[in-house]
Amino acid sequence: MTTDHLGNAENLDPYSSPKTFFGAELRRLREAAGLTQHQLGERVFCSRDYISRFESASRRPQPEVSRLLDEVLGSGEHLQRLCRLARLSKHPDYFADAADLEKHAATIGEYAPMLVPGLLQTEAYARALTRAAQLFAPEEAVEERVTGRMERKRLLDEPSAPELWVVIHEAALRIPVGGPGMMNEQLQDLRAVGHDHHRVVVQVLPFEAGAPAFLNGTVIQMTFADAPPVTYTESAYTGQLIDEPALVAQYQKAYDLIRAAALSPQASLALIESVAKDYTTP
Template sequence: MTQQPRDLDPYTSPKTFYGAELRRLREAAGLSQSQLGERVFCSGTYIGQFEAAVRRPQPDVSKSLDEALDTGRHLQRLCKLARRSKHPDYFADAAELEKLATTISEYAPMLIPGLLQTEAYARALTRAAQTFAPDEEVEDRVAIRMERKRLLEAPTAPEVWAVIHEAALRIPVGGQAVMREQLRVLHHVGRDHHRVVLQVLPSEAGAAAFLNSTAIQMTFADAPPVTYTESAYTGQLIEEPALVAQYQKAYDLIRAAALSPEASLALIASAVEDQTP
């Protein structure tokens, strides 16, 4: 069961303050994490993650906690502060969960996965998506994307399995030079990073599940798996077990239809040559 460290400073951030307040209110009510979890239909581990400021508070859970602890709207108000993020709101929860995941399995139909993007590629994508945004805003978004990549450098980096549609290798995002460098980096990561496996779904594979949207499966050491799906300007974190299982089956079928890792690296290498003048 996750326990909040005794030396956690509640004034470090709104999220740590929320966690400290939740723990204070729970202990005042004479409840263990598991007992409180039962009252709001979640696990004691889940409560512990909120108290330890590991996971962002959820509005619906905060409402249930206020009701269970008879605290009015106290935790709901703190939740609004604690959920502020540098990431877009629709992705912020998924970004937090990436840091906790033991495995990340992604299907990317049209773009190189965010964790594997180069700075120039990310900048070209961001500029295309935010045509009228000031340069400063674009650079901020690119910096945040590059910060996410540090996850792969951590000693506790998750295992990453990415299936990329061949179409994502052929679209010259940012022009040939930018795309060539992106593909070279992708090939290098797939060949040399011991915790990353790449596969390419070839165009001749035809129709595939969730062909028009990114889908990311995440598993954890002490929590149920989740799925995150994303399309232009929006995304959704899915935690309902039956739907997560359905996405996992679809991902397994896509992975089975993809080229082997070795053949995928050969295709990526040939795509590099296609981007060479």
């Protein structure tokens, strides 16, 4: 028997997290069944790469795939129960898979039409947004979301931080989330990150650029050193992770056109600073 494309699965500590335990158990059950990753992938209608990433804990397990794995491997509901544990997250469920992939990305490109991107939000801005979106949620639920977003933001301080290139529509600068003082703080922080962080590029798509390819939805493009690129799209209370190559390529072309239509990074930072000052003017 061969065990093709193990990745880092052999070196994982299975007890470090529910996700690594799921990966270790999947590998144990697969090898006990005498199946390669490719053979198992064929039986559960996914690629060898997916099986490899589940086993190496570089991607969160999926409920439907876990059900099929239990059926093929004769493991009852063992992997489905582990899947539920591995999918617990401080992020909304529709975004949690994308948040997990961000940690492994080599590059992240984001278009934000109405709001400052999550990776660049201040805590006060994130809290105001979360409270507006979850108007009747208990305070602890709001704070859990804010904590998750701030933890996600720390990714940019890691030695292996991805290159982040964001294009923000001018509308996002002018929607007064939380009031003028909070917006001034957010925009000053955004300008500082765009100016000082060596792995972050910020551009603004001005109103005069006209209608962009993505008019009203957030789009995030992620590339990886050892995996195909993916696209994540989001609108209110829902999101979708896309890995179909032709569709990902189509999104990438549209994102490139938006980036080309945006102001230069230097002009963008100047506009951000100008709008920030507007929030301090009576």
